[in-house]
Amino acid sequence: MATLNPRHEEGFFYLLAAIGGLVSAVGVGAALYMEHSGHVVTGMNNQIVWGLPHVFAIFLIVAASGVLNVASMGSVFGRTLYKPRAPLSGLLALAMISGGLAVIMLDLGRADRIIVAATHFNPTSVFGWNVILYPVFYGVVAVYLWTMMERRMYPWMKVAGFATFIWRIVLTTGTGSIFAFLVARQAYGTALLAPMFIIMSFCWGLAVFLVVQSTMYAWNGLTLPPLVLQRMKNLLATFVAAVLYFTIVLHLANAYFAKNVAFEYFILFDSEFAAMFWLGQILVGTLLPLALLFYPPTAARALWVNIAALLVVVGAYFHLYVFIIGGQAFPLDIFPGYDVKSSFMDGAVDHYSASLPELLLSLGGLGIAFTMTTIGVRILRFLPQDDFAHMEAAGD
Amino acid sequence: MSQQEPTQSRNPRRAFIAAAGAGVAGLGFTAIAPGLHLMAVGEANAANQDTNAARKAGSAASPAVRWGLLIDANKCAPGCTKCIDACHTENGVSEKLPDPRQNSQWIRKIELVDRRNGRKTELPMMCQHCANPPCVDVCPTGASMKRADGIVLVDRHTCIGCRYCMMACPYKARSLVHVPLTEQNPEVPRGQGCVESCTLCVHRVDKGQTPACVESCPEGAMVFGDLNDPSSAIAKRIASVPTTQVRSDLRLNQAVRYQGI
Numbered sequence: 001m002a003t004l005n006p007r008h009e010e011g012f013f014y015l016l017a018a019i020g021g022l023v024s025a026v027g028v029g030a031a032l033y034m035e036h037s038g039h040v041v042t043g044m045n046n047q048i049v050w051g052l053p054h055v056f057a058i059f060l061i062v063a064a065s066g067v068l069n070v071a072s073m074g075s076v077f078g079r080t081l082y083k084p085r086a087p088l089s090g091l092l093a094l095a096m097i098s099g100g101l102a103v104i105m106l107d108l109g110r111a112d113r114i115i116v117a118a119t120h121f122n123p124t125s126v127f128g129w130n131v132i133l134y135p136v137f138y139g140v141v142a143v144y145l146w147t148m149m150e151r152r153m154y155p156w157m158k159v160a161g162f163a164t165f166i167w168r169i170v171l172t173t174g175t176g177s178i179f180a181f182l183v184a185r186q187a188y189g190t191a192l193l194a195p196m197f198i199i200m201s202f203c204w205g206l207a208v209f210l211v212v213q214s215t216m217y218a219w220n221g222l223t224l225p226p227l228v229l230q231r232m233k234n235l236l237a238t239f240v241a242a243v244l245y246f247t248i249v250l251h252l253a254n255a256y257f258a259k260n261v262a263f264e265y266f267i268l269f270d271s272e273f274a275a276m277f278w279l280g281q282i283l284v285g286t287l288l289p290l291a292l293l294f295y296p297p298t299a300a301r302a303l304w305v306n307i308a309a310l311l312v313v314v315g316a317y318f319h320l321y322v323f324i325i326g327g328q329a330f331p332l333d334i335f336p337g338y339d340v341k342s343s344f345m346d347g348a349v350d351h352y353s354a355s356l357p358e359l360l361l362s363l364g365g366l367g368i369a370f371t372m373t374t375i376g377v378r379i380l381r382f383l384p385q386d387d388f389a390h391m392e393a394a395g396d
Numbered sequence: 397m398s399q400q401e402p403t404q405s406r407n408p409r410r411a412f413i414a415a416a417g418a419g420v421a422g423l424g425f426t427a428i429a430p431g432l433h434l435m436a437v438g439e440a441n442a443a444n445q446d447t448n449a450a451r452k453a454g455s456a457a458s459p460a461v462r463w464g465l466l467i468d469a470n471k472c473a474p475g476c477t478k479c480i481d482a483c484h485t486e487n488g489v490s491e492k493l494p495d496p497r498q499n500s501q502w503i504r505k506i507e508l509v510d511r512r513n514g515r516k517t518e519l520p521m522m523c524q525h526c527a528n529p530p531c532v533d534v535c536p537t538g539a540s541m542k543r544a545d546g547i548v549l550v551d552r553h554t555c556i557g558c559r560y561c562m563m564a565c566p567y568k569a570r571s572l573v574h575v576p577l578t579e580q581n582p583e584v585p586r587g588q589g590c591v592e593s594c595t596l597c598v599h600r601v602d603k604g605q606t607p608a609c610v611e612s613c614p615e616g617a618m619v620f621g622d623l624n625d626p627s628s629a630i631a632k633r634i635a636s637v638p639t640t641q642v643r644s645d646l647r648l649n650q651a652v653r654y655q656g657i
Contacts, residue, residue, distance in 0.1 A: 108558055111557075113554075116537050124534075183646055184643065344504045345497060
């Protein structure tokens, strides 16, 4: 077996942990700079109030929920193929949501007051709900991991797995509802966003899982069993197609309403976001992965499946960028039927470009998720050990 | 289109308080407006304004009152920015950032052109002080709040700067303070990283005065008063002329109404 020798492996681990830690630290440093100087040092303004940090944070939070697919398939739906992979999916969920929440919290105008979010609760706020949803998510996933890794707790694994499954559906409903409950913006304000975010989480979470799983197998000099690859790539293709379906329905419904036609034309054809939508979200993030996952010569090879999964992740970022930034760049229709202008960008399309501190903070979220995963895998042996043992015994 | 304010429970002491308040407000006005210009503006607007009672320190805002504004777009002079200047002076909104999109704007002038006939209108736009404010609904900490008398405010001690209220506001009425601030008006605390918007000059209203924008308008285009008091100038005007709530389809029941659009 072509694994690294233990000394090299240990050195490689410390190198990865150091890189992850450095990226995280730079992200925190960027947040401190933003905190000290104010959001004047960002590209965000009073029209585009949520920027690149929110794109990264929402990707991490949505994918964190979806990455638990693998655990749910094993525990809730009894698929034995997925059971050895459940602990890794739990770890990734905790790591990714930590990275996402860190970015969201560090981007706050008053990040120093984060404790206020815990001591003052508004029950009508979707953000307020999330203040409950996220900590409980940590709790249920931690308990779930415990039931999977502690032999005495095995009898509770199914219950914990089911609770986690329900909770992640609730959690992602909450994330989608952040946008679904906005009353006046053409890009948002539809209940479709709640189920759409759930299917997006399934898709993006599984894509991340596939990439991480393959990386770890490669590290250990192993290749994914063909059956596992086959099942997981089929599942990914199904989710990619489902996201495409929701995307089509969302835009068709919007285009059908006269009041939203101008926005649809803007986002699909007449803005900097149009190219991101068609090339980034649809071509790179949807059609290419689907082709790679269904075309027999590529679908059978782990490399191409992983490339497809990576493309899905890249497409996810385009998707969220178009959705979040594009949705805000289009002016609010405060006076329907009138052309308007003012000193405050009324009636005008806004243009956003992220500043360096924003970018570093955003990457810091990825750094936190990466570092937590690297350390977690090293310390707690999250890899599907039974699977490895089985393969090693079989001489793979 | 005129929309009648929903009837609310009446406080039997209202009439007495209003009568007593007239004298207090009158005294207050002469005390704070010694300048010739302000007196002239005050006279120009006097016929339009209610004299509201000053709120005693420590006493709660009354739910029997609903403060509101009526803005006559027909009177709003093209290019005039006196209401904006007065607001920003009164509230200490003075920062001028390299990217103007990052400046706070508590009130702004919007130029409208009717697509059907080309008719041009200008009007001031600010927080509409909704009865059902989306900003209050979405605020995770409850920092966005509606006072008992209908004024929508941000508690600067509990705002965490998440900007969800800015996403939710249909009127783009809110701004984030993008820089550290100095030399603030002690009566109007503001803070870096907090969201803010028109307070309807709550610090003036509580002293029995009218908002700075109303007082500054040379055309008398803005009427301030208690929407719940049928005898108030604003309620009488709303009862007699067609007025509009912007995006009334959203059913937010704003306290700011417009005439002439």
